[in-house]
Amino acid sequence: MKIIFMGTPEFSVPSLSRLIDEFEVSAVFTQPDRPKGRGKNLAMSPVKQLATSYNIPVYQPLRLKKNEEMIELIKNIKPDFIVVVAFGQILPKEVLDIPKYGCINLHASLLPKYRGAAPINWCIIDGENKSGNTTMLMDVGLDTGDILLTEEIDLTSDITAGELHDILMNSGGELLIKTINGIVNNEIKKVKQENDVSTYASMLGKDMANINWEHSSVSIHNFIRGLNPWPIAYTHYENMVMKIYKSRVLNEESNKCIGSIIEVSKEGLKVSTGSGVLLIEEIQFPGKKPLKVKDYIVGNKIDEGVVLK
Structure with missing residues (x-):
């Protein structure tokens, strides 16, 4: 053969x-x-x-x-x-x-x-x-x-x-x-x-990896999973790119502004979406390694109320 x-x-x-x-x-x-x-x-x-x-x-x-x-x-x-x-x-x-x-x-x-x-x-x-x-x-x-x-x-x-x-x-x-x-x-x-x-x-590219927070928490969670390990989904925290490696869908609703960080804790960042709340568990900022949110906030500050874009 x-x-x-x-x-x-x-x-x-x-x-x-x-x-x-x-x-x-x-x-x-x-x-x-x-x-x-x-x-x-x-x-x-x-x-x-x-x-x-x-x-x-x-x-x-x-x-x-x-x-x-x-x-x-x-x-x-x-x-x-x-x-x-x-x-x-x-x-x-x-x-x-x-x-x-x-x-x-x-x-x-x-x-x-x-x-x-x-x-x-x-x-x-x-x-x-x-x-x-x-x-x-x-x-x-x-x-x-x-x-x-x-x-x-x-x-x-x-x-x-x-x-x-x-x-x-x-x-x-x-x-x-x-x-x-x-x-x-x-x-x-x-x-x-x-x-x-x-x-x-279709082929993937970095230009399609920006998260649209108008989508539902389930849809965004799937998007994050689907782009890991490349090109990695990202959003903008103030003027910095924040890559998101891991998330979890919560059984919660929010009346806060879509894309806003509604809570910061060792569990992660709770973010309001077009439908439901998403918990962001692992992130990366420019020049830094990917870290779990609980480890990142030990020496760095993430503010509640900031709207991710």
Whole structure:
């Protein structure tokens, strides 16, 4: 069983590791090395680091589309499968048609919901109570291929995007193994996606992380969870940016001005929202480390009555 693996970030690594355990991974494709850190030195992707430790050939084309040299190389390998996990490029039809059994993709959502770049984050921002991984047979669309297998998990009301990322990252490899074996043994029935119920999870950015206190306490709490660990939700305390890492919805109402800090205590900051009261438990101010509110207020002052914006 010859596998070509395509992936780039940390999320892809456990999947590649499981494939190496079970099959022959003939080649790995990953994004080009990128400048990293203060020194801007070129750094290998996490996938490249793992592949090189196993002496697996690594290829890093800027684009696969119309790259005849890379496409010819893939054809010469004659893979049974191409497995894609967060590669960062859309595969052209010429590549999709090469493998004997096809190209399969591991996607971190319950398709057809949350197609696109940031399914984990938007699932939490939207307050979903379920998530999971899906394997699909790739086509030329963006996460539109036939569903092969799914693995569903229940979400708690306080799970963060970072925590869900790690759960799905570590379980995805096993789902890929089941999918490959199921295809080879003709045990999987493909299911076409229902496009009319699909949703799209757009890329995140720092410009969308400013909290709107007009929203409900539940909605803001989900927003904070969904943007942790990046880009981190923030608000303005007077003229300073205050990042918010952790919050809790309180069973309280307030008639105070929306966005105002109505109480400061070791429990946190109680803030009035468009509907309900939110307790902010962990914060970060510029130049400082993230701290629980109870630790921050030991040597610093946060005033009640200030309106967050």
